Amino acid sequence: MGTDKADILSLLRNSRDYVSGQQLCDQFGVSRTAVWKVINQLKEEGYQIESVTRKGYRLLDCPDVLSESEIISRLTTGWAGQKLYYFDETGSTNIDAKRLAEEGAPHGTTVIADRQNQGRGRRGRTWQSPAGSAIYMSIALKPDFAPDKASMLTLVMALSVAEAITDMTGLAASIKWPNDIVVNQKKVCGILTEMSAELDYIHHVVIGVGINVNNPIEDFSEEVQKMATSLKLESGVSVSRAAMVERVLFYFEKNYDTFVIKEDLSDLQEKYQKHLVNLNAEVKVLDPKGEYTGIARGINPTGELLVEKENGEIVSVYAGEVSVRGLYGYV
Numbered sequence: 030m031g032t033d034k035a036d037i038l039s040l041l042r043n044s045r046d047y048v049s050g051q052q053l054c055d056q057f058g059v060s061r062t063a064v065w066k067v068i069n070q071l072k073e074e075g076y077q078i079e080s081v082t083r084k085g086y087r088l089l090d091c092p093d094v095l096s097e098s099e100i101i102s103r104l105t106t107g108w109a110g111q112k113l114y115y116f117d118e119t120g121s122t123n124i125d126a127k128r129l130a131e132e133g134a135p136h137g138t139t140v141i142a143d144r145q146n147q148g149r150g151r152r153g154r155t156w157q158s159p160a161g162s163a164i165y166m167s168i169a170l171k172p173d174f175a176p177d178k179a180s181m182l183t184l185v186m187a188l189s190v191a192e193a194i195t196d197m198t199g200l201a202a203s204i205k206w207p208n209d210i211v212v213n214q215k216k217v218c219g220i221l222t223e224m225s226a227e228l229d230y231i232h233h234v235v236i237g238v239g240i241n242v243n244n245p246i247e248d249f250s251e252e253v254q255k256m257a258t259s260l261k262l263e264s265g266v267s268v269s270r271a272a273m274v275e276r277v278l279f280y281f282e283k284n285y286d287t288f289v290i291k292e293d294l295s296d297l298q299e300k301y302q303k304h305l306v307n308l309n310a311e312v313k314v315l316d317p318k319g320e321y322t323g324i325a326r327g328i329n330p331t332g333e334l335l336v337e338k339e340n341g342e343i344v345s346v347y348a349g350e351v352s353v354r355g356l357y358g359y360v
């Protein structure tokens with residue numbers, strides 16, 4: 030049933046004119062009653078569908094519905110998200126994706142939720158995950174490469190989210206190395222990559238992405254408002270979360286497939302750097318051995334940040350070892 034619904038939705042969305050009941054029956058090999066049931070379900074979910082005798086059905090308005098059929102009906106990928114789980118509420122999509130991967134779920138399996146009650150951020154922090162306005166998604170990967178390459182996948186995802194946001198909203202989405210996405214100097218997306226591996230073998234990698242899409246200002250505490258924002262707050266218009274999920278999966282699949290050819294970022298470096306907010310800007314490196322400032326000059330093929338020190342020496346900074354803060358505001 031899920032797929033029929035997704036297919037019917039996709040057909041309605043892609044037709045400017047009315048689509049007759051008969052056409053839907055013929056195309057999907059289902060009865061008129063089955064079509065009618067699907068249309069009613071869609072209406073219940075909030076879609077405005079006009080039905081006109083002898084003409085058929087026409088989609089008038091798509092609300093920001095995040096549901097399995099809404100997402101599946103939009104997917105254009107070969108493997109990313111082709112196995113998809115959607116939950117109105119879950120603990121953490123990263124934990125779900127990890128469990129599914131352990132149970133044998135295929136490469137690219139994706140979990141999406143409207144709300145998380147145990148959303149997790151990096152370094153043990155929590156990730157506030159209210160319902161109705163953001164995207165919480167995790168993709169499970171089963172790569173063939175060595176575990177030491179996995180940290181680069183976070184950068185591959187950061188690039189993909191930046192591309193998806195720019196594509197969908199026209200906003201200039203930048204990457205704060207290595208993996209926060211910022212718009213107008215405020216964070217709109219965080220990425221948490223987790224791996225289960227032996228020394229020389231990856232069982233699976235889970236990349237979790239939290240994007241503030243249509244969040245109103247009230248979703249952020251006063252303290253958080255200084256650092257975080259949503260796409261709607263910055264652009265003034267709502268964005269379909271399902272369409273955004275599709276774009277993220279589309280770009281991620283493309284970039285991942287490029288990444289695995291050389292197992293490094295050499296063919297993505299240029300695109301990544303175009304989005305890099307710190308490029309040629311002064312950064313402060315909080316190295317445990319001693320803080321220093323320098324100018325960020327981009328990344329190397331393994332994803333380390335190249336920082337030019339005052340004496341002209343270029344050092345490569347590894348994300349796990351240090352954190353980098355710009356000198357001005359959040360970025």
Ligand code: BTN
Nearest residue numbers: 121148149150151219220237239
């Ligand atoms: C960060 O601290 O910036 C990373 C935040 C990552 C949040 C996402 S939301 C979907 C997935 N599930 C989680 O519990 N966390 C990640």
